[in-house]
Amino acid sequence: xxxxPNKSTDSLGKSRVxxxxxxxxxxxxxxxxxxxxxxxxxxxxxxxxGKKVLLKPNVMMPKKYGFPxxxxxxxxxxxxxxxxxxxxxxxxxxxxxxxxxGVTFTSRALKTSGLSEVAEKAGVLLQxxxxxxAVKVKVPNPFVSPVVLAKLLFEVDLxxxxxxLKTHTFANIITGAIKNxxxxxxxxxxxxxxxxxxxxxEFYTVVCDIYQIIKPxxxxxxxxxxxxxNGPSAGQPRNLGVIIASQDGVAANAVVSQxxxxxxxxxxxxxxxxxxxxxxxxxxxxxxxGEKLAEVEVKDFKLPQVQVINxxxxxxxxxxxxxxxxxxxxxxxxxxxCADSCPVGAISQVDQKMIIDYNQCIRxxxxxxxxxxxxxxxxxxxxxGNWLSQLMLRRW
Ligand code: SF4
Ligand code: SF4
Numbered sequence: 496x497x498x499x500p501n502k503s504t505d506s507l508g509k510s511r512v513x514x515x516x517x518x519x520x521x522x523x524x525x526x527x528x529x530x531x532x533x534x535x536x537x538x539x540x541x542x543x544x545g546k547k548v549l550l551k552p553n554v555m556m557p558k559k560y561g562f563p564x565x566x567x568x569x570x571x572x573x574x575x576x577x578x579x580x581x582x583x584x585x586x587x588x589x590x591x592x593x594x595x596x597g598v599t600f601t602s603r604a605l606k607t608s609g610l611s612e613v614a615e616k617a618g619v620l621l622q623x624x625x626x627x628x629a630v631k632v633k634v635p636n637p638f639v640s641p642v643v644l645a646k647l648l649f650e651v652d653l654x655x656x657x658x659x660l661k662t663h664t665f666a667n668i669i670t671g672a673i674k675n676x677x678x679x680x681x682x683x684x685x686x687x688x689x690x691x692x693x694x695x696x697e698f699y700t701v702v703c704d705i706y707q708i709i710k711p712x713x714x715x716x717x718x719x720x721x722x723x724x725n726g727p728s729a730g731q732p733r734n735l736g737v738i739i740a741s742q743d744g745v746a747a748n749a750v751v752s753q754x755x756x757x758x759x760x761x762x763x764x765x766x767x768x769x770x771x772x773x774x775x776x777x778x779x780x781x782x783x784x785g786e787k788l789a790e791v792e793v794k795d796f797k798l799p800q801v802q803v804i805n806x807x808x809x810x811x812x813x814x815x816x817x818x819x820x821x822x823x824x825x826x827x828x829x830x831x832x833c834a835d836s837c838p839v840g841a842i843s844q845v846d847q848k849m850i851i852d853y854n855q856c857i858r859x860x861x862x863x864x865x866x867x868x869x870x871x872x873x874x875x876x877x878x879x880g881n882w883l884s885q886l887m888l889r890r891w
Contacts, residue, residue, distance in 0.1 A: 510780065513532040513784050514754075514783055515737065515786065516737060517736060518736040522569060522572065529715065540581055546583050546584070547651040548653045549585075553657065553659045553670065553678065554566065555604070555727060557591075557603040560608065563659065564722060564730075565604075567659075567720070568610050570717045574655065585617070585619045586619060586651065587619060588647050590623070624645040625682040626836075627647060628647075631644075634707075636700050639687075639691050642701065643684050644709070648679055656714045658672050658714070662724060662727065667695070669748070671748045672711075672751075679705065682857040683857065690809075699763045707768075710773070712742060714743075714744040715738065718736075718737040719734075719735070720733070721735045721796075723755075726799055730797075733797075744774060745774020748768075750781060753778060816884045818875045819856065820858070820860060820872070823871075823872070832867065834849065836864075838859060
């Protein structure tokens with residue numbers, strides 16, 4: 496999707512990844528380190544003068560400013576500045592996690608994490624993908640097709656993925672450049688995909704399909720303070736002091752995993768995308784510029800205890816915790832605001848009633864947010880689902 500000159504490799508056909516030291520989240524240090532990172536990978540920054548650039552950080556949850564489950568807001572601010580300095584129009588988009596517990600809390604996550612403030616100060620649009628228009632894209636997998644993605648992705652000249660360097664317990668070991676794009680799927684439809692593709696190989700096939708559609712032109716890892724242990728949310732902060740950038744997200748993933756002591760092909764998304772020739776995962780064919788990998792490698796990085804969840808049980812939990820919007824027809828005044836605001840057109844008026852088509856609904860709860868009479872509320876069919884949801888949210 497990214498319309499950019501293809502310069503992700505050097506003259507030998509190798510993918511190039513920069514590895515730069517940056518020990519703290521100070522605006523000046525971040526700016527100079529990020530500029531150096533882009534120079535070293537020959538990123539054609541000036542090509543984007545007057546173009547539209549979408550930043551996709553990882554703002555997973557409503558945790559306080561700087562919590563290492565989320566890309567640091569000052570890191571995002573520095574990337575915004577770099578693109579604004581050359582005259583690009585910058586926008587940011589995200590749909591956070593939470594969908595497995597049957598809730599959507601992107602609005603809260605963007606605010607609590609500090610990203611809303613950063614966007615406001617920089618004067619850039621911050622789009623909550625849960626509440627924005629979406630499009631359906633057909634993909635060749637037997638589990639989930641078409642996939643629903645934020646429309647904004649298809650209206651920009653460049654997508655920049657800004658993953659947090661952190662672990663992930665669901666068989667992928669790291670969150671990384673590829674999985675970060677799962678946040679381009681709006682609302683609780685993310686949980687549907689987990690339910691329809693519960694085994695790691697199935698789920699990550701869907702994730703790789705999404706990466707293949709979006710194919711970001713630039714990936715920059717925030718590894719200044721990483722998360723080790725049981726990420727993506729319950730791990731501990733670890734000062735690594737590094738920034739990793741590449742025009743090849745698969746190569747960036749490979750370098751990051753080697754950096755924390757994981758052979759690149761053990762990360763499922765890296766392996767699957769490399770098998771599809773979406774990028775380079777062979778370290779022999781990756782040119783690392785900046786710091787030497789051997790000098791930055793962390794020997795004692797704590798990896799996650801990989802959770803092996805029975806796929807049938809996982810599917811059942813997701814089904815039980817699922818919420819959907821329910822209209823109280825006594826309160827509804829038929830104003831139509833919900834139908835106008837629904838990103839997938841799932842609400843229509845039939846006779847004298849507003850009706851939700853649950854096959855279309857992505858459970859973003861945008862309708863509940865805009866309803867002037869509070870006629871729409873989240874509804875969970877099974878009482879045990881409320882209890883399970885609380886349990887899952889407590890773990891976060
Ligand atoms: S926004 Fe609320 S009041 Fe208006 S039509 Fe929808 S449910 Fe009814
Ligand atoms: S019906 Fe409501 S919850 Fe469902 S997709 Fe439309 S706005 Fe979102």
